[in-house]
Amino acid sequence: MSLTARVALAVGSLLLIGGVVVSLAAFAYGREAARETYDRLLVGAANAIAASITIVDGAPVVDLPMSAFELLALAPDDRIAYRVVGVNGETLTGYDDLALPDKRGRGDTSFFNASFFGEPARYAVVTRRFAERSLNGTVHVIVGQTLLARNALALDITRNVLFGLIISGTLLLLLAVLVVRSALKPLARIGEAFARRDPHDLTPMDTKVPREAAVMIQALNGFMARLDRQFSSMQNLISDTAHQLRTPVAALRAQADLAAEEADEDRRRAIVERIHRRSVSLGELLDQMLSRALVLHRSDSARREVVDLRDVALEVLESGDLQVLAPETDIQLDIGDLPVPVLADSPSLCEAAKNLLTNAVRYGRGPVRLGVSRDGETASLWVEDQGEGPPEAVQNSLGERFVRSAASDGKSAGLGLSIAKSVAEAFNGRLAFQKGQPSGSRVVLVFPLVEGVS
């Protein structure tokens, strides 16, 4: 359902409920007003009759005035009746069987409802007291009228109120629709701006929109920024791949050409050996580049969860690659009995640690230790060997996107380290180079420890 329809529905139902309440009130008010108006007429007529009573020879005489009936003729369709009751309860004039009030009203004037030949009717009673020598007592004048005109007036009043209500309600509804339309106009504008956008344009949108819409724009901007990062890391990956693969492939091709033309059997064998070495390291290079792409992708997209670094260390040790890589190297696992929880993505951490361990096994000197430790606020996963550690030049050039030497000499220590570094940084950590304990060198991934998790 559109927002406009929603608002219209809400306003409409509000008006409907309000309308019912107001109509009921209007009807009650109309009845009250009609009653009061016609009661006055009744009293007027009764008073006129009462005033016309004179005492002649000790007996009341009624001289019905025309004006009394002219008043009542204001309700032309209603039937009227009157009865004047004398001091002793005898009917002086009028209909004998006209209803009498159940009990006498307190004042001079009172009203009651009773039927009038089967029709509901309203009666007014006016009392006139006589205190003369010849006559002492009260004379009651009862005037009755059926209810047609009253009901008509009540309905008329109600109808007028309802009419006003419907007109104003419709106006309100229209107004509500207009307001919603104009309030939603910025959304349409945003939509248009998006539609007009160049597909490669991932720059943030202008957030100068109404506050409510800004929330959406900010979310969209965040989304586009993430898309932009992934997009550019993909582009980097492609250009790195092109760079790094061309060199070894060119080398392979050159060597293969050479082998084809080489007549000497021994030299040929040496060339084939070189081709083999090259192709193996090309495979490794490819693995690492893909692992780096995976890590970059995951660090931006994977959900972070609490990971025990000890599990990561064990996973790396158990992954089995190392038995193939260097079955003769001793690796020691050095972990404590307490969990070392950090907030990260487990596969990314494994890739990082695997790269560090592979470097240590391949370029360092055994025995190699893989360890996890916690120290106050920080958690670290480290790899230690008895070698010198990565050369200073490699350590310093880690920030660069790719390490050129990796491609040309077929070794990829720098790439492995830069993978580890980007993983560390993706999860608020860092990569550090330290002296080994007690000797050798250590590469450490340092992360903030997650508190309150056992």
Added chain:
Amino acid sequence: MRLLLVEDTLDVAEAVIIRLERSGIACDLARTVEEARGYLEAQPYDVIVLDINLPDGLGTDLLRDMRAKGDRTPVMMLTAQFSVDDRVSTLNLGADDYLVKPFDQRELEARVRALYRREQGDKGNEITLGTLTFNPTAKVLRKEGVPVTLTRREFSLLELLIRNRGSVMSKDRLYEGLFSFNDAEVGLNAIELYIGRLRKKLAGSKVHIETLRGLGYKLDVDA
């Protein structure tokens, strides 16, 4: 041993076949899914090495069909796919092992032989626990018939626990079981982590490993 290699890259296939035949494994080469189906109808094989991307379809489809027909011939998948999820999903489809390209020829041969041995392994030694079957000679654990990948250390620990099922094994006892691995020294604290890994892999079966604080671990089978 008779092996069917399903691979469309000719020079890789050639190298693999030359190498395997040199060590006495008879190989047939199928270059498409269709060809492979033909070979499989003609005769039984001991091991199948199956590439995923083939000119006329996916190796995984062939694998699924075979398993659906109840064919339990061990299958080794060759995959160029990288992400962890892909590797896991191939195993879920019923592959017995996988190798990521590019691979080492020696490794391929070793894994093929392991698959063969696993199949020939003495079924008499098999231990059935709920939905698990554990075969210590073939070094294979199956959950509802599907092989569960265990590392060597995990396998040794599980074997110790299974052989002593129902009784408590102390950490030190379990640790001794790992001494035979001389490539890496893992330390006593790793036992707890290995148990955690085993629990994850046994999840969904009726077998569970209980921790008894200060005493050790106990493997039990639900009735």
